[in-house]
Amino acid sequence: xxxxxxxxxxxxxxxxxxxxxxxxxxxQMVFDAYTKPELVKRWLLGPDGWSMPVCxxxxxxxxxxxxxxxxxxxxxxxxxxxVYREVIPPERIVGTEKFDEEWYPGEAVGTxxxxxQEGKTTLTQTILYNSRExxxxxxxxxxxxxxxxxxxxxxxxxxxxxxxxA
Amino acid sequence: MSDLAExxxxxxxxxxxxxxxxxxxxxxSRGRDAQRRPRRLEAKPLRDATxxxxxxxxxxxxxxxxxxxxxxxxxxxxxxxxxxxxxxKKAAR
Numbered sequence: 001x002x003x004x005x006x007x008x009x010x011x012x013x014x015x016x017x018x019x020x021x022x023x024x025x026x027x028q029m030v031f032d033a034y035t036k037p038e039l040v041k042r043w044l045l046g047p048d049g050w051s052m053p054v055c056x057x058x059x060x061x062x063x064x065x066x067x068x069x070x071x072x073x074x075x076x077x078x079x080x081x082x083v084y085r086e087v088i089p090p091e092r093i094v095g096t097e098k099f100d101e102e103w104y105p106g107e108a109v110g111t112x113x114x115x116x117q118e119g120k121t122t123l124t125q126t127i128l129y130n131s132r133e134x135x136x137x138x139x140x141x142x143x144x145x146x147x148x149x150x151x152x153x154x155x156x157x158x159x160x161x162x163x164x165x166a
Numbered sequence: 167m168s169d170l171a172e173x174x175x176x177x178x179x180x181x182x183x184x185x186x187x188x189x190x191x192x193x194x195s196r197g198r199d200a201q202r203r204p205r206r207l208e209a210k211p212l213r214d215a216t217x218x219x220x221x222x223x224x225x226x227x228x229x230x231x232x233x234x235x236x237x238x239x240x241x242x243x244x245x246x247x248x249x250x251x252x253x254x255k256k257a258a259r
Contacts (some may be wrong), residue, residue, distance in 0.1 A: 011219065125226075
C-alpha cells in the first residue's frame with residue numbers, strides 16, 4: 001500500500017506519527033462521527049471480528065473518554081481512555097491516550113484536525129508520544145503484529161473463497 | 167569514509183556528521199581494522215519501522231472505510247429527511 005492524496009501516513013521527527021485522510025462529507029458530519037458514541041461504535045471497531053461494547057465521551061476540556069473493544073471469538077477485551085485538552089467543534093480535538101494494558105510505557109497525545117473544502121473534509125490525525133523510547137516501544141508492540149497476523153488469516157480465507165467460487 | 171563521501175557533493179566533515187546521526191539512530195554501525203573503520207548498514211530497525219507503519223495504515227484504512235460507509239449513510243438519510251420535510255411543507259400548502 002502506498003501513500004496517496006486520499007490517505008497518507010508518515011513518521012514525523014522522533015516522536016510523532018501523522019495521518020491525513022479525505023472524506024466525501026462535510027466537516028460537521030465527520031466531527032459528529034468522531035464524538036457521538038452511537039456513531040463512533042459504528043466504525044471504530046478495531047480489526048475484523050472485534051466489537052466496541054463501551055464508548056463513553058464527555059466532550060469538554062478536562063472531560064474523559066473511554067473505549068473498550070471485545071474480541072467476539074475469545075471474549076478478550078482491550079481498553080483505552082484519556083482526557084480532553086482542547087475541544088473546538090467542528091475543527092479540533094486534542095486528548096491524552098493511554099491503553100489499559102501498558103504495552104508501551106508513558107502516555108501519548110492525540111490530535112484530530114478537520115478542514116473542509118468543496119464539501120470534502122480532510123482529517124489530520126496526529127499521535128505524539130511522550131518520548132522516543134515510548135515510540136520505539138510502540139514500534140515493537142505485539143499488538144500490531146497481532147493485527148497483522150489476523151489480517152493475514154483473513155486474506156488467506158478470502159483468497160481461498162475466491163478460488164472456490166472461480 | 168572517503169569511499170562513502172565520493173558520490174556526494176559534500177565535504178568530509180559534512181559526511182562524517184551525517185554518519186554520526188545515522189550511527190546514533192542505530193542505522194549504521196562501525197567496524198574496526200588496522201587502518202579503516204568500515205561502516206555497515208543496519209537495515210533491521212528501518213525494516214521494523216516500515217512494517218509497523220504498514221500494519222498501522224492497514225488498521226486505520228479499515229476503520230476509515232467503515233467511516234466512509236457511515237458518512238454516506240448519514241448524508242443519504244439526511245437528504246431523505248430533508249426531502250420528506252419539503253414534501254410535508256408542499257402538502258400543507
